[in-house]
Amino acid sequence: MSAVNAAGWRPEMGPAQHPDHEASALVTASGDRGLMLEEPLIFELGRPGSTGVDIDPASRAPSSALAKFRRKAAPALPGLTEPETVRHYTRLSRQNYGIDLGPFPLGSCTMKHNPRLNEKVARMPGFADLHPLAPQQTVRGALEVINELAHWLIELTGMHGVAMTPKAGAHGELCGVLCIKAALQARGEDRRVMLVPESAHGTNPATAAFAGFAIENIPATAEGRVDLAALKARLGPDVAGVMITNPNTCGLFERDLKVISEAVHAAGGYVYCDGANFNAIVGKVRPGDLGVDAMHINLHKTFSTPHGGGGPGSGPVVLSEALSPYGPLPYTARTADGIVHLVEEEDAAAMGHAESFGRMAAFHGQMGMFTRALTYILSHGADGLRQVAEDAVLNANYVLRSLDNVLDAPFGASGPCMHEALFSDDNLPEGFSTLDIAKGLIDEGFHPMTVYFPLVVHGAMLIEPTETESKAGLDRFIGSMRRLAERAKASDASLKTAPHFAPRRRLDETQAARKPVLSWQGA
Ligand SMILES: *Cc1c(COP(=O)(O)O)cnc(C)c1O
Secondary structure, eight states, X not given: OOSOOTTOOOGGGOGGXXXXXXXXXXXXXXXXXXXXXXXXXXXXXXXXXXXXXXXXXXXXXXOGGGGGGOOSSOXXXXXXXHHHHHHHHHHHHTTOOOTTTSOOOXXXXXXXXXXXXXXXXXXXXXXXXXXXXXXXXXXXXXXXXXXXXXXXXXXXXXXXXXXXXXXXXXXXXXXXXXHXXXXXXXXXXXXXXXXXXXXXXXXXXXXXXXXXXXXXXXXXXXXXXXXXXXXXXXXXXXXXXXXXXXXXXXXXXXTTHHHHHHHXXXXXXXXXXXXXXXXXXXXXXXXXXXXXXXXXXXXXXXXOOOOSTTOOOOOOEEEXXXXXXXXXXXXXXXXXXXXXXXXOHHHHTTTTOTTOOOBSXXXXXXXXXXHHHHHHHHHHHHHHHHHHHHHHHHHHHHHXXXXXXXXXXXXXXXXXXXXXXXXXXXXXXXXXXXXXHHHXXXXXXXXXXXXXXXXXXXXXXXXXXOTTSXXXXXXXXHHHHHHHHHHHHTTOGGGGGOOSSSSSOOOOHHHHHHSOOOSTTOO
């Protein structure tokens, strides 16, 4: 059995062993509770000799040359019939929480509704059935889509160029930082330090370190923004650049970004902007106007497209005029006769792109995400995209102001937030933590918010409703949050053991992380 369940109960143990047995006579023999279905591992379900297909016995013995490779024991495959297999995965899939089931208030993740129009377009055979090695003249439409999306990303950000190939936000960060490295090398300068604010997403310092830079932290001000004076004081000939998230991970707009850019440029460095939160400013602010040199856009956040649970991402990087020459290959360009083609290594020099740092991916990027993002952009239009940002900010402020009298909002006094509302555990009574509120949300039927991030706030709860939640939906969520805050305030001990209604009770997350049981036979 799997050891990650702290309660230690599995259906085969029977109701008498169930942790709720004393409290409730309503523990069923099957372990199922109405439509909430228990499901063992497929290996526990399977029986030797059972199978979903008929296989004829081998007609002849293996040749002697292969005999030494002959199995000594049967492979450890779970033996299930076809309907048992189908049911197993269907039952598991019902334990999944997704954006099509309810709100997904994970701050910093922009889990918004993915319009079905996106899916319709992405599934058109002319896009969905392409092979990345198909000859260029047979995939002109797909190249046109990549080029068109590239155009709109440049337009929306006010930048000079864009690298479409990075496959996620963090991959885009690496692309942008490698552009900065290549630009510094071209200047013959060996700058080793990347400045990263305290409130940065963890991927920022990780990316810069991976690219060989030393990371130095810039503190935050009391109102949750980059400390401009501290940043200016640290600039110098060893600083390659700065990585700043805007809006930042406290859900606040970095008002000083333009001044920061000017100071960093004057000191010979480059400005990387983490654009994962572009959803809050799309159609309102162009990062290019703020002096940004490189910024990734998480197509899977700002421009919908499914993500989470391992779904694909896409992280194109828009580049300033200074960094564009170093961007990766391949990229799309329109020839004089109006045809979009791919610029690869053999024609990079002729296209004036000989200084490219190399490649980020074997092919052209995440085609399925490109079609979805372009569909989203074109179906929203300029006014629709602007409204996305406005409604995302409005919804977050509605959450902030609906909860700031029951939870501590550390930067609430400094004015409105952007796309996400940040709370701390300051108002929770002794013995109650952010984790208790998050686990209580599971009982309420919601995916928890982002917890314990950003680190600049104690016991952070970061809530990003996105623009796609209605007021009625927000009111329901707010009602649950208020109830949980009140239960904590009343020192309701049952909150400390939530969730009570989920397929599994509270897990020992430390044990699960420190001593993961990765084999079904392991425990
Ligand atoms: C999501 C996110 C990232 C990383 O993006 P991935 O697509 O998950 O790699 C980086 N920075 C911030 C602020 C983010 O929210």
